[in-house]
Amino acid sequence: MSEALHMPQPALEDLIAMLWREGFKVLGPVARDGAVGFDEVRKVSDLAVAMRDTQEPGRYRLGQGAAGEIFGVVNGAFSLKPFFFAPEETLLEAKRERRGFKVSEVAPVAPPLAFIGVRACDLAALAVQDRIFLHDRFHDTHYQARRKDAFLVAVNCARSAPTCFCVSMKTGPEATTGFDLSLTELEQGFVTRSGSAAGEAIAAKLGLSAAGQNEVVSAKARIDGCAAGMQRGLDPTDLPRLLYAEAENPRWKDAASRCLSCTNCTMVCPTCFCHAVVDQEELDGNMSRRVRKWDSCFSLEHAHIHGINFRPKIENRYRQWLTHKLAAWIDQFGTSGCVGCGRCITWCPVGIDLTAEVAAIRAHPVKR
Amino acid sequence: MKPRAAVFKFASCDGCQLQFLNAEDELLKLAGQVDFVYFPEARSRALEGPYDIAFVEGSITTPDDARRIIKVREESHYLATIGACATAGGIQALRNWADVEQYRRVTYPSPEFISTLSTSTPISEHVRVDCEVWGCPVDQHQLLAVVRSLLSKARPVLPAYSVCMDCKRRGNVCVVVARGAPCLGPVTRTGCGALCPAFNRGCYGCFGPADDQNMESFARLLASQGVTGDDAVRRLRGINGYVRPWRETADAIAADKK
Numbered sequence: 288m289s290e291a292l293h294m295p296q297p298a299l300e301d302l303i304a305m306l307w308r309e310g311f312k313v314l315g316p317v318a319r320d321g322a323v324g325f326d327e328v329r330k331v332s333d334l335a336v337a338m339r340d341t342q343e344p345g346r347y348r349l350g351q352g353a354a355g356e357i358f359g360v361v362n363g364a365f366s367l368k369p370f371f372f373a374p375e376e377t378l379l380e381a382k383r384e385r386r387g388f389k390v391s392e393v394a395p396v397a398p399p400l401a402f403i404g405v406r407a408c409d410l411a412a413l414a415v416q417d418r419i420f421l422h423d424r425f426h427d428t429h430y431q432a433r434r435k436d437a438f439l440v441a442v443n444c445a446r447s448a449p450t451c452f453c454v455s456m457k458t459g460p461e462a463t464t465g466f467d468l469s470l471t472e473l474e475q476g477f478v479t480r481s482g483s484a485a486g487e488a489i490a491a492k493l494g495l496s497a498a499g500q501n502e503v504v505s506a507k508a509r510i511d512g513c514a515a516g517m518q519r520g521l522d523p524t525d526l527p528r529l530l531y532a533e534a535e536n537p538r539w540k541d542a543a544s545r546c547l548s549c550t551n552c553t554m555v556c557p558t559c560f561c562h563a564v565v566d567q568e569e570l571d572g573n574m575s576r577r578v579r580k581w582d583s584c585f586s587l588e589h590a591h592i593h594g595i596n597f598r599p600k601i602e603n604r605y606r607q608w609l610t611h612k613l614a615a616w617i618d619q620f621g622t623s624g625c626v627g628c629g630r631c632i633t634w635c636p637v638g639i640d641l642t643a644e645v646a647a648i649r650a651h652p653v654k655r
Numbered sequence: 656m657k658p659r660a661a662v663f664k665f666a667s668c669d670g671c672q673l674q675f676l677n678a679e680d681e682l683l684k685l686a687g688q689v690d691f692v693y694f695p696e697a698r699s700r701a702l703e704g705p706y707d708i709a710f711v712e713g714s715i716t717t718p719d720d721a722r723r724i725i726k727v728r729e730e731s732h733y734l735a736t737i738g739a740c741a742t743a744g745g746i747q748a749l750r751n752w753a754d755v756e757q758y759r760r761v762t763y764p765s766p767e768f769i770s771t772l773s774t775s776t777p778i779s780e781h782v783r784v785d786c787e788v789w790g791c792p793v794d795q796h797q798l799l800a801v802v803r804s805l806l807s808k809a810r811p812v813l814p815a816y817s818v819c820m821d822c823k824r825r826g827n828v829c830v831v832v833a834r835g836a837p838c839l840g841p842v843t844r845t846g847c848g849a850l851c852p853a854f855n856r857g858c859y860g861c862f863g864p865a866d867d868q869n870m871e872s873f874a875r876l877l878a879s880q881g882v883t884g885d886d887a888v889r890r891l892r893g894i895n896g897y898v899r900p901w902r903e904t905a906d907a908i909a910a911d912k913k
C-alpha cells in the first residue's frame with residue numbers, strides 16, 4: 288500500500304473542486320428522502336455531514352451524528368451500480384428505410400464520474416460487476432464507457448451498520464484495492480493513501496504531507512474497531528456444496544412464506560446484473576428502440592420461457608437468488624456474488640435476512 | 656386499410672379513454688394508423704360494427720350494460736379492457752359489499768327510475784376479453800404500446816411485475832423502509848413507473864395485483880405498520896378491490912375483525 292498522507296479537512300474541499308476542474312462530475316453521499324445516496328456534490332456541505340444512519344432488517348433511518356463528522360453514514364440506499372450498469376438505457380435503434388431497415392448503435396452519453404465516499408464493500412461489488420461486464424474479450428460497451436474513466440475515492444469504515452457483514456465476506460471494512468484514493472476519517476482530517484497513478488497525481492496536486500505515526504495508528508485502530516464490532520456474519524464454509532445439496536430444505540418454503548417477491552433485494556444488490564431487453568416500437572412502426580432494463584429473478588416473467596415457467600413459486604425464486612448469489616456465482620465467475628453490504632437485508636420491506644436463512648439451512652440440513 | 660377501432664364506455668369516469676386524447680404528440684400518428692369509427696368522446700361520427708379493435712372502459716353495473724357488452728363482443732374481433740373499472744370492477748365495486756337497494760332509495764328522489772344491478776363487475780365476468788390494460792387511469796404508453804402491437808399483429812405484452820422494480824430503477828428511496836409508510840407497491844403491478852413513491856407517498860394500487868404476490872405476508876407487513884382492520888380493508892378495496900387476491904385478503908381481514 289502506498290504511503291499514508293495527512294489530509295486536513297479543508298483539503299477535502301480542494302479535492303472536490305479539483306475533480307470538477309479535471310472534468311469529472313463529482314458525486315458523494317447526500318441525504319435525500321430520508322436516506323443517503325450518491326448525488327452531485329460541489330462542496331463538503333453538500334455531503335451528509337453530521338448524520339448517522341440506523342439500519343436493521345427492513346428499516347433505515349437517518350438521524351443526527353457527531354458534529355463535524357463527514358462520513359458518519361455507513362452505506363446508503365444505492366450502490367455504485369446504477370451509475371455504471373444503467374437501470375434503463377437504449378442499446379440500439381432500428382429505422383425503417385425505403386428497403387428494409389437500418390440498425391445503429393446508440394452510444395452512451397457518459398461524462399467521467401468521480402465518487403467520494405465509496406465503501407469497501409461497494410468497491411468489491413464493482414470488481415464483481417467488472418468481471419461480468421468486462422469479461423475477457425467480451426466487453427459491454429455501455430458499461431465500459433461509463434466505467435473506464437471513473438475516479439473512486441474510498442472511505443474506510445470506522446463504524447458498521449448492524450446489517451453489514453463484509454468481514455465474513457473478506458471485502459471490508461478497509462478498502463485495500465480498486466480505488467484511486469482512500470480516506471480514513473479522524474477527528475482532525477483524514478489519513479489518505481493513493482491506489483492508482485491517477486490517485487497519486489491528484490494527491491500530488493493537493494500537496495499533502497506525510498501522515499504522522501499517531502495518525503496512522505489511530506486510523507488503523509478505527510478500522511480494526513469497526514471490524515471487531517461487526518454484528519453480522521455469513522459463514523462461507525463449504526457454501527456452494529451446502530446450498531446445492533440443500534435444494535429441498537424446508538427453509539426455502541419458510542422464507543417464501545415471508546418473501547413478497549417484490550424484487551427489492553436484487554435491485555439494491557450491487558452485484559445483481561440481470562436485465563431484460565425489450566423492443567419499443569414507435570407508433571407509426573418506422574422506428575424501434577432496443578432497450579435494456581434491470582430485471583430480477585424474483586419476477587415471475589423472468590423464468591418464463593416458451594410455454595412454461597420453470598420457477599412458478601416464490602420458494603423457487605428465493606432459492607434461485609440465494610443459490611446463484613452464494614454458490615453458482617463462484618462456479619461461474621470465481622467469486623461470491625455477495626460482498627456483505629447488507630442492503631438486501633435493510634431494503635427488504637419484510638426484513639428477510641440472507642445470513643439468517645443460510646445459517647438456518649446450515650443448522651438443519653436435510654442431506655448430510 | 657387502417658383497422659376500424661371503437662371505444663365503448665360503461666360505468667366509468669372517462670379518464671382512461673381520455674388517455675388517447677391526451678397523447679398529444681402521438682395523436683396524429685395514432686389517427687394515421689387507426690380509424691376510430693366509434694369514439695363518442697372524440698368525434699360525433701359513429702359508425703356501426705363490426706370493429707377490428709374494441710377498447711372497453713367501465714364496469715358492468717346495470718342490466719342494460721350487461722346486454723350491451725355482449726353485443727360489443729359480438730361486433731368486435733379483438734377486445735381490450737382499459738382501466739381498473741373494466742378490468743377489475745373499479746372503485747364502484749365497493750357496492751359489492753353494500754346494500755345497493757338502500758343507496759338507491761336514499762340517493763335518488765325518484766328511485767323507481769333507477770335500474771341497477773347490485774354489483775359492479777369487470778368485463779371479463781361477462782364476455783371473453785383478449786387483453787387487459789390495467790390502471791386508474793391506464794398509462795398512455797401502455798395503451799399506445801397495445802395499439803402498436805396489434806398493428807404489428809403481435810400479442811401485446813405488458814409488464815406484470817411489482818411497482819417496486821420500477822421504483823428502484825427510478826432511484827426512489829423506499830417509503831416503507833425509510834419512513835415506515837404503508838405502500839401497496841410490492842403487490843401491485845407496475846405501469847405508472849412508481850409515480851407515488853417518487854413523490855414520497857406509498858402506492859395506492861392503481862394497476863391492480865402483480866402477477867404473483869404473497870398477500871399473507873403483505874397483510875402482516877401492513878399490520879406491523881399499524882395498518883389493521885378497517886384501515887387495511889380500505890387500502891386493499893380502494894381502486895381494484897374486487898379483484899381476487901386483494902378481495903380475498905380484505906375479506907379475511909374484515910372477517911377477522913368481527
Ligand code: SF4
Binds near residue numbers: 406409448452461629
Ligand atoms: S459492509 Fe463493511 S465496507 Fe460495507 S459499509 Fe458495512 S462496514 Fe463498510
Ligand code: SF4
Binds near residue numbers: 612625632
Ligand atoms: S446479497 Fe445482499 S448483502 Fe450481499 S452484496 Fe447483495 S445486497 Fe449486499
Ligand code: SF4
Binds near residue numbers: 585636
Ligand atoms: S427477499 Fe425481501 S426484498 Fe427480496 S423479493 Fe423477497 S420480500 Fe422482496
Ligand code: SF4
Binds near residue numbers: 549636820827828840
Ligand atoms: S416505496 Fe413502495 S413501491 Fe417503492 S420499493 Fe418501497 S414498497 Fe416498493
